[in-house]
Amino acid sequence: MKHEEIREKLLSFHDPELPEPDRLEIAAHLKSCRDCQNRLKHWEGIQAGFSQAAMPESSEAFVRGVMNGIAHLGDAASEPEPWFFPFLRWLVPAAGYAFAVFLIFIAILHQEPVFNTETVLLADVPESAQWSFVSESPKISNLISIKEKS
Amino acid sequence: MNHHKAVSNEDYGIILSILGGDRNAYAEIVRKYEGRVRGYCLTMLSDPAQADDAAQEIFIKAYQKLDQYRAESAFSTWLYRISANHCLDILRKTSRHKTESWEALLEKEGEKIEVLLGSSPKTGNSLEQQDLITKLLACLSEKSRTMLILREIHGLSYQELAETLECSLDAVKARLKRARQEIQKNLDTFPAPKSSKETEAHHEA
8 A cells, every 4th residue: 555545544544443454454554654643643542531531420311301201292192083073183273264264254244335535625616616627628718818807 | 443244143132122012121222322313414514412312313204214233234334324324414404514615624734634633542632533533524525424434433344335325346445535634735835743763752852
């Protein structure tokens, strides 16, 4: 193996799964390669750091917590469902929709006549004082005669 | 630190009695494996309270799926598989992929990291070291973190890793190599620990 190939396998040097011929070849290379020696030593330091990771101490409270959780699971599974429970899944939304349709129906039946703005504004004004809106535009000749008179 | 061989007769007997209706027998399983599962959750999630909650959920999930356990692999491997998937789900939901950047961590904890990487296994405050290891791992990608925790801390073999992560042996080798290179590259700024002879020579000088 060349230096680069050995570098690639160097971090698995201590893995029991590494084939023995590979390990021997790496070991032989390590004797003469300072770069690989440093790299391996650096990795061994990291591995030693990881090996200091302690597992949490056993806790009976944790065990109780799990067993309580399981007991609640069991209770939920063993309690019989009320007879009406399956119906509630569709009965409640169905009742809601029916009520909404009922309200719309009532609203349509009691529909009041629509007021227009003019009717509302002129409701309590005497007829003589009422304005009427003329849709046609005044004729030019009429306007000229009014101006001449004035 | 390799505790995971084929399913033990003891585990198998307990599992059979649980499946037979003895729910309380599951407490034995929880007692036996809680350290590993809680330890895994802690290093994956970096939050002790969240880790304990996750570990409880994992044991409850394992109990619910116990009838699906086929004893083709060790019970611990099966439990690690549930743990790995559960922790990844939590990380995805909370989007807490990386808690701190390498640069920030190295700047803040550089000296401690140097001590950790260069110390002999019995020195230092174990809680502080645990916290530091958790922080170092939190800076890695989820996949690299999973690989390194299972291999370097929990000591799973290639075969057990393949069963836990449901992938081929070749994929395990490739992922493990990538994870190791990732952490080594990030810790490259720290010198390799000196051997005892070098340390003695240094003190004498």
